[in-house]
Amino acid sequence: MATTSILRAAAVASTAGMLLAVVACSSDTGTDGVAESRQVTVTAVPSTTSVQPSASSTTTIESSYTATTVRVTGDNGRVRYDVVVPQIEGGDPAVAAEFDESMRAALQDQIAGWQGDRFTLEATDRSAVVHIGSRVVSGLLVTSWNADPPGAHPTPIVATVVIDADDAQPITLDRLFPDLPAGLDRLSEESARLLPATAAGPDFQREGIEPKQENFANWVATPAGMEIHFSDYQVGPHAIGLIDVTVPWERLSDVVAPDLVDVVSS
DSSP states (O other), X not given: OOOHHHHHHHHHHHTTTOOEEEEEEEEEEOTTSOEEEEEEEEEOSOXXXXXXXXXXXXXXXXXXEEEEEEEEEEEOSSEEEEEEEEEEXXXXXXXXXXXXXXXXXXXXXHHHHOOSSOEEEEEOTTOEEEEEOSSEEEEEEEEXXXXXXXXXXXXXXXXXEEEETTTTEEOOHHHHOSSHHHHHHHHHHHHHHHGGGSTTOTTOOGGGGSSOGGGGOOEEEXXXXXXXXXXXXXSSOGGGOOOEEEEOGGGTTTTSOGGGHHHHTO
């Protein structure tokens, strides 16, 4: 999982020379029929960009935080996008701001990260605020990439965000594992143990789980364990779909930073 600073750097670089757009979204109707008003600030891509809160998708997860979404649409001449991005409200404002900005930066990274011919990014039903614990918040963004005009089939692109609710900072792999090589070795071993039971089967692509940081960049913290999301083609052909495995925290307890064990498992 890339750090927030990296994602932000990508977002800034891709929009250099553009203005900051503040879009006021008002009179949106929530699920309870009550009109609500929100203002969302994003780094402008072009002037055609619009950001709209998706009030109908708001769901209360815990008393302190609420999971919601924001719809981001636009066309910068090379990329046309219409994506619903997971967000949170309430709780600690610093945590909510870090999570929301990181999720939007992840989308901007996807918009800026694919060079070459024109393409589209569209929403999928896999994106979600995966887990809000007492000390951690995890989010998953999956967009559908396609050539424009459309190619043979769309390709899903995965990004994840994990925020420590104690200090409002991202939890990256090198923060989670004080000895990063040891942590990556363990993730590789555990993935090899778990993948045969998935659609990837026993003949999964072993290069996709080599102990490299990029192979385990996309993960979320859940009470059950470290949920690793593999990219399209990473552990098998496109036809098997996106694959994920959950490594129980007890199998990682000796490689995870001691001060984070209770945080990520909350």
